[in-house]
Amino acid sequence: MKPLMREPRTWISLAILTVIALHAVPLLSYQGYRQTRWPILVWAMYAKSYPPGPVETERRHLVGITRTARRVEITPWLAGVPLPAMGKKFVRPLLQGDSTRATELFHRLNQNRPDPVVEIRVEQERYAVSDTGLVVDTMPVVSYHTAPLTPR
Amino acid sequence: MKRWLDRWNAWWFPGASTLPLAGARLVAVAAQLLWFGPNLPHHINLATHNSHFSDPQPLIRLLNHLLPRHVLFSATGMTAVWWVTAIAGWLALVGFRTRTALFIFTLGTWFFVSHGYSYADVHHREAPFALFLMALPFAPSGARLSLDALLRRRRGLMPELRSPLALWPLKFVHVLLTMTYLSTGISKLLAGGLAWMNGYTLQNYILSDAIERSIPLGVWVAQHYWLCVLLSIGTVLFELFYFLSLLLPRTAPFWFLGGVFFHIGLYYVAGHPFYQFILLNFILFLFLDPDRIPAWLQRLDAALLQPDRPREAPQPS
Numbered sequence: 312m313k314p315l316m317r318e319p320r321t322w323i324s325l326a327i328l329t330v331i332a333l334h335a336v337p338l339l340s341y342q343g344y345r346q347t348r349w350p351i352l353v354w355a356m357y358a359k360s361y362p363p364g365p366v367e368t369e370r371r372h373l374v375g376i377t378r379t380a381r382r383v384e385i386t387p388w389l390a391g392v393p394l395p396a397m398g399k400k401f402v403r404p405l406l407q408g409d410s411t412r413a414t415e416l417f418h419r420l421n422q423n424r425p426d427p428v429v430e431i432r433v434e435q436e437r438y439a440v441s442d443t444g445l446v447v448d449t450m451p452v453v454s455y456h457t458a459p460l461t462p463r
Numbered sequence: 464m465k466r467w468l469d470r471w472n473a474w475w476f477p478g479a480s481t482l483p484l485a486g487a488r489l490v491a492v493a494a495q496l497l498w499f500g501p502n503l504p505h506h507i508n509l510a511t512h513n514s515h516f517s518d519p520q521p522l523i524r525l526l527n528h529l530l531p532r533h534v535l536f537s538a539t540g541m542t543a544v545w546w547v548t549a550i551a552g553w554l555a556l557v558g559f560r561t562r563t564a565l566f567i568f569t570l571g572t573w574f575f576v577s578h579g580y581s582y583a584d585v586h587h588r589e590a591p592f593a594l595f596l597m598a599l600p601f602a603p604s605g606a607r608l609s610l611d612a613l614l615r616r617r618r619g620l621m622p623e624l625r626s627p628l629a630l631w632p633l634k635f636v637h638v639l640l641t642m643t644y645l646s647t648g649i650s651k652l653l654a655g656g657l658a659w660m661n662g663y664t665l666q667n668y669i670l671s672d673a674i675e676r677s678i679p680l681g682v683w684v685a686q687h688y689w690l691c692v693l694l695s696i697g698t699v700l701f702e703l704f705y706f707l708s709l710l711l712p713r714t715a716p717f718w719f720l721g722g723v724f725f726h727i728g729l730y731y732v733a734g735h736p737f738y739q740f741i742l743l744n745f746i747l748f749l750f751l752d753p754d755r756i757p758a759w760l761q762r763l764d765a766a767l768l769q770p771d772r773p774r775e776a777p778q779p780s
Contacts, residue, residue, distance in 0.1 A: 320472060320627065324475065330639075346585045347520055347585075349520040349577055350591075354642075359654055390512075393509070396583040
């Protein structure tokens with residue numbers, strides 16, 4: 312009969328227990344949405360509740376205007392980040408007036424571009440559920456130019 | 464102590480047919496190869512547009528520590544890893560050097576998922592599936608429905624029809640799914656309280672996702688308060704009580720099918736692509752109970768296990 316520690320069942324059992332126990336780590340050391348322990352993650356998505364009140368959301372997208380006045384949709388591919396990271400990395404900081412992010416985005420967009428982007432705009436709409444259906448409001452645009460780099 | 468060990472072994476390692484595990488291998492590997500597989504241009508774009516990792520995952524931190532960045536995280540490096548992963552995947556699918564191929568395929572899969580999640584973006588959908596793939600090389604996944612089994616038969620060796628290690632990967636992923644659902648359900652009640660089921664919560668979440676992803680069905684659902692109350696109660700109950708599939712095995716098929724439809728609904732209403740969860744619930748539905756293996760799979764297995772026809776004896780000259 313094989314010694315216990317040589318049995319595959321022993322090693323597999325230890326591995327099972329280790330993986331299960333490791334799931335306590337992200338709970339005890341919470342990293343928020345920037346988790347760095349994949350595939351051992353905390354499973355707390357969409358946990359927050361909303362109180363009774365208006366049901367509304369905002370949609371934001373980044374648009375570039377080139378030197379020849381052409382309008383370019385700034386996609387995750389152009390920005391070089393995954394789609395869900397666009398908000399964290401660019402949209403929210405730009406809305407908060409972070410011009411360094413604008414500089415970085417201009418650099419990423421204009422790497423091999425004959426008609427460079429000279430203006431970045433954060434365009435926003437607000438959608439709200441009402442008794443008569445969905446109401447859409449256009450919100451003020453926040454824009455950055457290559458010079459000077461201040462939000463307008 | 465011995466009684467607990469015996470119970471543990473009886474649950475995790477019962478002597479069972481290796482056919483369900485082989486079927487699960489076929490479905491999981493085929494899905495990863497043909498459906499979930501990494502988008503190479505996307506990974507090359509990420510690697511070449513970013514000079515560093517903003518939130519490196521453990522495997523990426525390890526590789527970045529061992530190798531200069533340009534070796535793997537370049538167009539050439541990414542392409543090489545992609546091809547090695549793809550070749551290993553096809554070998555794992557047909558079942559040649561199955562367990563080695565599975566291990567390499569899984570490492571490659573982990574590499575791409577970890578890489579994609581090292582730039583300030585992490586999602587949960589691949590995690591249990593990735594752990595399931597990693598369990599397969601450590602079980603007799605190539606004992607049936609494989610080239611390995613066919614070659615074994617040709618050499619006159621008996622196939623490994625039963626094994627105490629045959630069910631543990633399926634049970635492992637069942638436990639993982641139970642943990643994830645229970646964790647999400649409990650976190651909703653802890654963070655959101657019973658207000659999570661007030662209707663407004665789900666309306667807000669669905670509206671936000673549906674507008675962002677241009678999903679008309681989601682926009683419609685978000686405008687119906689009482690529907691969202693029912694859906695939110697259903698969501699919390701499903702997540703909190705999925706563990707009953709472990710304690711009451713006879714109810715398990717219903718929970719697995721419920722999981723399939725739950726995630727299909729999430730996809731069509733809010734655009735959440737939890738395809739791997741759909742697949743895992745489907746795999747458990749098909750293969751966790753050996754009495755419910757599809758008939759076509761049993762026929763395929765029987766055909767592969769058929770002994771060779773006897774050769775004609777050579778005639779004397």
